[in-house]
Amino acid sequence: MGNSYAGQLRTTRFEEVLHNSIEASLRSNTVVPRPVFSQLYLETDQPLAPNGRTENDEEEEKSSESNSPPIPYQMKPPPEGCCTTDGFCQAGKDLRLSSLASDPLDLPPGFSLVGIKSSSIPDNLLVCAVDRRFLPDERGHNALLGFSGNCLGCGEKGFRYFTEFSNHINLKLSTQPKKQKHLKYHLCRNNQGVLVRGAPIYWRGNGRTASHQWNSEVIKVIKKKNTVSRWPHSNAAPPKKRHKGWSPESSATNQPESTIKTPSSSSISSFLPVSSVITNGVRSGHGPLPQLTGNVGEVLISSLLQSCYLSAQTLPRVYQHYGPSPIQPLSTEMQILLTVYYLVQLGPDQVPLIEDLEQIFMRSWRESHLSEIRQYQQPQTSGIQGSQQPLTSSQLPWLAQLAASSCGESVLLLAENVESLAQGLQQMFSRLMEGRLENTNYVVIIVTAARQETQSCVVVTGKHQCRALAESMFSPSEGLKEISHQLSTGAAQDLMNFCNSLGQDGDMDNILDISSVYSSEASPLSSSQDSPEEKKYFVEWREIRPIQLAVARKLLSHVCAIADSSTQNLDLGSFDRVSFLILVPPSEVTFQQTVFHLWSSGVLRELGSLDQECASQREAERYVVKIDQSAEARIDSLIREAHSNSYTLYILVHDHAHWDVSSSSESSLGLVDQLLNSRQVREATNILILHVTSFPFALQTQCTRISPYNEIHWPSAYSNDVDLYHEKTRYFGASELLDSTCSGNSLPLMRYDSSFESMTSMLEERFPKLHSAVIRTTVLIQHYSVALMAASGRLSSSHNLQKHTSVETMELVQSLLTAAQQCPAHHGHMILLRIPCLALAAWAHRRLSRVRKQLGLEDSFEIILGNPNQALNVAQTFTDQIKTWLKIQDAEWVPRTYLELEALPCILILSGSEPLGESLPRSLKYCDLRLINCCYLQRTTLEQELGLAAYLVKAESRVLLNPGPESDQLESDPEKLSSTDNEEEERRQHVDVSFILFLFVGDSPPSHSLHPNPPAQSTRQHSKSTSSASLSPRSSSPLLSCSWARGVSRPPSVLLPRALYDIITASDSSGLPRCTSFLPHMSVAWASSFRPLLSKMMTCTEQSLYYRQWTVPRSHHMDSSNRTEGRSDNFHPRRLLLSGPPQVGKTGAYLHFLGILSRMLIRLMEVDIYDEEDIIVCFLGVFATVKETMPFDYTIHHPKYDDISSVYCPGFKPSAEGFPTRQEDVFLRRRTSRIKLSKYAAYNTYHHCEQCHQYLGFNPRYQMYESTLYAFTFTHLVLGEEIQLYFIIPKSKEHYFSFSQPGGQLEGMRLPLSSDWSPDCIKSPIFTPTTGRHEHGLFNLYHAMDGASHLHILVVKEYEMAVYKKYWPNHIMLVLPTVFNGAGIGAAHFLIKELSYHNLELERSRRLEGGGPAGDVWPFIILADDSLSIHSLQHIQACQDLMHFGLCGIRKWSSRGSNNPREPFSRGHLHDFLLLNVDRSQNVQYDQNRFTCHDVDFVLRLHSAGLLVCRFNSFSVMKKQIAIGGYRTFIIKTKMTDVPTSVGPSQYICAPDSKHLLLATPAQLLLEKYLQHTSLKLFPLSAKNYTHPVLSVDCYLNLGPEVHTCEPHTCTVRQLTLTVSRSPVGDGVFRELQASFGQHQHHRASLQRPAVVLPTGATLCVIGADRSSLRQTVGRLELEEEWRFRLSDEFQTANTKEDRPLFFLTGKHI
Secondary structure, three states, rough: OOOOOOOOOOOOOOHHHHHHHHHHHOOOOOOOOOOOOHHEEEEEEEEOHHHHHHHHHHHHHHHHHOOOOOOOOOOOOOOOOOOOOOOOOOOOOEEEEEHHOOOOOOOOOEEEEEEEOOOOOOOOOEEEEEEHHHHHOOOOOOOOOOOOOEOOOOOOOOOOOHHHHHHHOOOOOOOOOOOHHHHEEEEOOOOOOOOOEEOOOOOOOEEEEEEEEOOOOOEEEOOOOHOOOOOHHHHOOOOOOOOOOOHHHHHOOOOOOHHHHHHHHHHHHHOOOOOOOEEEEOOOOOOOOOOOOOOHHHEEOOHHHHHHHHHOOOOHHHHHOOOOOOOOOOOOHHHHHHHHHHHHOOOOOOOOOOOOOHHHHHHHHHHHOOOHHHHHHHOOOOOOOOOOOOOOOOHHHHHHHHHHHHHHHOOEEEOOOOHHHHHHHHHHHHHHHHHOOOOOOOEEEEEEEOOOOOOEEEOOOOHHHHHHHHHHHHHOOOOHHHHHHHOOOOOHHHHHHHHHHHHHHHHHHHHHHHHHHHEEEEEEEEOOOOOOOOOOOOOOOOOHHHHHHHHHHHHHHHHHHHHHHHOOOOHHHHHOEEEEEEEOOOOOOHHHHHHHHHHHHHHHHHHOOOOOOOOOOOOOOEEEEEOOOHHHHHHHHHHHHHHOOEEEEEEEEEEEOOOOEEEOOOOOOOHHHHHHHOOOHHHHHOEEEEEEEEOOHHHHOOOOOOOHHEEOOOOOEEEEOEEEOOOOEEEOOOHHHHOOOOOOOOOOEEEEOOOHHHHHHHHHHHHOOOOHHHHHHHHHHHHHHHHHHHHHHHHHHHHHHHHHOOOHHHHHHHHHHHHHHOOOOOOOOOOEOOOOOOHHHHHHHHHHHHHHHOOOOOOOEEEEOOOOOOOOOOOOHHHHHHHHHHHHOOOOOOOHHHHHOOOOOEEEEEEEOOOOOOOOOOEEEEEEEOOOOOOOOOOHHHHHHHHHOOOEEEOOOOOOOOOOOHHOOOOOOOOOOOOHHHHHHHHHHHEOOOOOOOOOOOOOOOOOOOOOOOOOOOOOOOOOOOOOHHHHOOOOOOOOHHHHHHHOOOOOOOOOHHHHHHHHOOOOOOOOOOHHHOOOOEEEOOOOOOOOOOOOOHHHHHHHEEEHHHHEEEOOOOOOOOOOHHHHHHOOEEEEEEEOOOOOHHHHHHHHHHHHHHHHHHOOEEEEEEEOOOOOOOOOOOOOOEEEEEEEOOOOOOOHHHOOOOOOOOOOOOOOOOHHHHHHHHHHHEEEEEOOOOOOEOOOOOOOOOOOHHHHHOOOOOOOEEEEEEEEEEOOOOOEEEEEEEEEHHHHHHHHHHEEOOOOEEEEEOOEEEOOOOOOOOOEEEEEEOOOOOOOOOEEEEOOOOOEEOOOOEEEEEEHHHHHHHOOOOOOEEEHHHHHHHOHHHHHHHHHHHHHHHHHHHHHHHHOOOOOOOOEOEEEEEEOOOEEEEOOOOHOOOOOOOOOEEEEEEEEEEOOOOOOOHHHHHOOOOOOOOEEEEEOOOOOOOOOOOOHHHEEEHHHHHHOOOEEEEEEEEEEEEEEEEOOOOOOOOOEEEEEOOOOOOOOHHHHHOOOOOOOOOOOHHHHHHHHHHHHHHHHHHOOHHHHOOOOOOEEEEOOOOOOOEEEEEOOOHOOOOHHHHHHHHHHHOOOEEEEEEEOOHHHHHHHHHHHHHOOOOOOOOOOEEEEHHHHHHHHHHHHOHHHOOOEEEEEOOOOOOOHHHOOOOOEEEEEEO
16 A cells, blocks of 8 residues: 655656746837747647557556556455445445535535546546545645545444455455555535536646646637737736746646636636636546646636536436436536537637527537436336437547538537547647738637547637637636736737827827817807796705505505514514615615615604704715625624614615625625624514515526515506506616617617627727727717817817718717707707726826817816715706706705706716716716627626616606507607718607606605706697708797706617627527526526526526526625525524615615515504593483492494394483484594503404513423313303303413313313402403404403403304414403304303303312302403403502492493493493403393394393393493404305305395295394394384384394384383383384293283374384294284284395294284
8 A cells, every 4th residue: 555656747848948038028129029939839749649648657666566467356345235336335325426516515524525447347436535645746746645434325433444444335456456556536526516527636746836727728829919918817827027937837836726626716706607618528428637738827717617517517407317318418428519509600709608509518418318307206116228320439520620611711620539638738829920820819729549538628719819818717806907917017908099090180189179269259159148948947856656556555564564473573563663784885886875865755754763854965875885894883883772772663775786795704895794694683683674676596596595475576657558557657778778679760779889890800900908898988089079079079089080980979979969059948968978997987087178178168067986885976067057957055965866957968978887876867868888798698787787767757758669650740859960870860869859757766866856847838839841841949939948857768779899788689499588598696506507597487586596506606705604504594583685676766665665674563552442432411410329229321322333123211311313323433433542552452363572471381491281172061051051162371371271181171260259359460360252363363462451460252153163263372262052153242241141151050069078168259351352352450449339230331431431421330331341240140141142232132031030230430441443353343145155146134034935036144143234224114114213113022123223212111101101102112123033922921911002003004123033933922912903914024044944044923913
């Protein structure tokens, strides 16, 4: 197990040759040093063998092993029962690289992943972990003797001998195992996290250096005119100060180990997916890259194609689940052939895209395995074979040559007589030096030697392609540094001198110097006089658009969903206010823009942050912070504040959230990760994070922290051309720009400048060392300068200058200059010039400003440098002009946002690597994007650049992309240029100018923005025959003369680079633009090449799920650390994502969300309480004490019963006009007041404060309370049958009950003694019947009882038992029998009372058995509505002589009557809250059949029985308005549920045995509702006649508010003698249900008593359970003697026989 060294690396001529080439380059006087390709060669002293190694290396290896024939090696036989399969260890675990490539592997410290070559499986590697001390370094040295390794399959560790280890992994060798022979390759993970083969392990000292990047794939050879002056990667570049002692070896020794094995993170981020695809692969089958020497600075290497190949050969795990699969990835030969096909079809100016090649691979793979994929998706079958024959290595060269022959010399194939990549590269370099590759863009080298794997290499030699691919290897930051370096060193001076020359027309600077002589003259474009036709302006801000309101409500609903979830991650009920902080990118304009929107929205005043209207925006700046170094202190302050104010909900709004997604550990940025993903923010339960972005793709990866359920996507305003939100606006964004390119009759809004592209291409060839951004910027600024000179009219040769600029640039400049000249108010347009590099933008600003000054145009238009790090700077002249327009009196006012530049003629040079959320004014007419970088093309990058042109237009003012004959009605625009292109443009720009400018909060112009008043009449009134010359700017209307006013509702035109235009306008196979299939963001990577394309029919939610499945964060992404085994645990529970198109109004939406969230929290602390004043009825006498002599008030004062029959009282005379109706009652049925909850309030399920967590028993911190279901049976004496009820009793509440034994049968509830009293205990059990209010019922009485012990029982129906148990797990449930599922409130109260009395008797018996007093048991229970907030029960139950009362109650709260003096007690009707003495009221029952007015009926029964009914007026009870559920919500519907039918009261009854619409409603409810609504027809004599009441025998019936009733006990002889002649009984109702004969006699006496006068025609109504008992009742009472009954007067409720209808018979008094 020795380790032999091959000594130091052999001496070569590399250092000498390299030094000579560098020295010759430095001494050269030419601008472009002469390349020395003749010195770039392969080592001739050591010719390379076909496998890439030197011959001497092979000889050494052979000699080190042995000079004699190999001795046969006999492996130790494996233990019995062990696995012996190739590729598996003896424990049966898979060790193949193809199987473990995507698995997470546990690697001990100090160990490396190594690939072992096995002769039995030549196409694969075995993966193992080896101690790095026993492996050589990159130079082949310093490996310890011996071996130490672990098996990654079964996990066995500590193998000390390689022989033992080789037996364990089943190598099956025929010779002695040696680590030098079998440990072949380092293994590393690529950008997608897949484990791949890396650099070989050099056991002979033949290691490569890091400066050559041997694991890369692409060689890009840049010829003499294409040489890039600076090297993009630090680990591959020589030092800036070159000296004789430098060599690649010395450079490599200074690099850390990580940079030598794999590219650094910065290098990875620079390999963008739209850059080079020309590569040489080091994967098995592609061959290693040979060592290069010489002037390696002219050779660049990329690693994109290697990743593409590796990803395309890594099958998804779904095809590997069930053993060996017939579905195989594309072979190496097929990948090479498809690459050749792709390169052949590229145009001469096209740059290859890695996404295109990936899609080609995927389509080929899917088509070749379509049948297998379909069969594999079916149930597993065996024996499936591929349908296509694989491409062999012998077929590859001639097929590739056949493909390359179709494109001429564009693609050169080197395959014949090429035995190695080194030989092929040598041939390529020879051809290059001989000038034979002038017309060749790509050289493809293919090596297909016998018994060797196929090798390939692609070399790019095209000038345009080399430049584009070389610049794409720069990271964005490195590219900007390179540009700044070229500007600072003067490298671009020759280019600028060249561009200044106008040929025969002279030098541009000389021409400008001549024109500057006249600069002192007044500019013809800058007139200061005000036009009398100047338009007025108005402001429409603070108005929230309907779609913004909808989005704000969606945000609120998602917040409520988080609070309602079972995880309890957000307790909205515990917060009483909202505070917030808005984080924006470090752009001063964006900061001021957000501050202004916040200040003007009114949110601060709504949240209470501002007490009054503030005069400045300084107050709002405290709530907005730029994400820079100062943000950390603000966030820390907020965290401390949140920790100390647990009742405040803090909202962190992260606007423009895609800007910084860097990890704080991997980048100098990473501030968002450091601030928002900190542990303090994550764990704070009162901090909610809202990410807002137009491009959410970087936040939608496999490791995202945002749940897909917490994403809010901006809705579409239109569906099938229907305005869903009725705001009459249309959004004009990127998709609409693309649609404009499809119009065939007009110039599209998005286009490119062919003249500009041609000139830049020519100059790129002339200046190969300069960055293309420098060249393009110089050319474009020269075009702008020449256009200004030509359009100014100051030069005599203006017409000759137009040929030195493009038509597009000339149009932009002429439109800018003429707009302000023709408008009486000097309104104009904005031109946006996008220059990403700050240095280039500053140079362009200086250059254009100088040209403007020399032309004397300083007062005509402004040139603004938009630097994100600086405040907006506008000249005082233009600032004063804006103040004049806006009538601003503040002398210190200056514009701070681009929105405030509305109608100002200007050129805005917007710099910065990317836009940072700046909104642009509606006067933007041209968006010049010709200088944006085409190298870094992700979806986010492209869409945010196009988002600068996003616009919101009125629906009536659509752009006429295909104007018809009507477009000629508007006269010629005075801005029209002389060229034909501009005439076409002018025709395109004709729009309907009858518009009202629409502004909106959030992404709109601020309050000072300009809004032209709508014209009184349409300006399109001129006939087609009107001459264009008849309308001059001065004679036309103000709207026609102002170009800005005409175009304010027209989207801007966009100019793009040609390469970018071709990409955006092209479509993929799904019909979407090609750019949508690009990598969404530079900080993410594709999870697999085996991904589908985005579909055109995908919604935003489906796109989010797509990116969540198919993208992974790179190592420098802030979500890369968010990897856990459980995917559901990755999401932060209090994090939301709002996404929407650019400039659509997201800021206004989330600001409005903050307002309505604050209102909701305040609303959660408030309840709507019924606030109605009792009607005071005066009686004779004074209520001094509560005695039997106190009169009983029969009048029902409760407002909920204002529509029922009043009870006749002999001592009461109502006023003639009746009860007065308050004016507000006309509009509001019942008056309510909004009351803030006190600390003694009762709560619903949404309240979860710290104090009542244990009371509720349903917080994650506490264990869910266990409950037990108990049956309780008792016999009802009146019904004569057993009643079985069920109790659900939590373990914590079992002490309130008695059992036969612990855990045994339930025997009853424990009751206290009357003599017991404690302020911390409520003696009376509280029963709350409820239905349909499991969420909204006020069942949390912890605070209402002030923590006092109490027994609270919820009485629920059987079918609602589960849902009530879910929401209130720590409450006692009394479950009604099944037969009462359709019963009303009367049945619930009936069973509660009977159960309570039965329990009272049981408790007395238990007390007697225990030797205690039986009569001292507390007999009271509380019947409470589920919408009451009750307290002070201790004072009520401590009242003296309470035992004398049968029923007690509390007055209803009223804000207007609370201060009125009243007697402390009164007798009358009681409602909602009842303190019932079940002992005294044992003989008075609730009517179990009642649905309505059950309490009125019961109180009258108690009073008739002689029991005292008392109301405590010193206490009040508040009743909350709950619109959901309750016993009063009954829907009367038909049996045919599928047919919606409106059922009227007349249909509640029908004739017996008739065909009638049957109803699915209880018969008792139908009867009660029928009598209430039709009593005027039944009892005409009693209608609206208080002196003729209806005598109701046996019960109280509601006959409507216009009919009065009286009870039999009120018609005494003493009373009726006073009214016998004047107050006869008008009609009568007799209800006979299971009455005994004695009761019949009583009822007959009631009807026939002599004091009751029954007039002729009075109506008698007899009600029975069936027809037979109805007739028997009439006969027994002998009613036919005085009453006439007819068969047609018999009716029944509209029920089926199974529903047991009720019958009634009416008769007339004779």
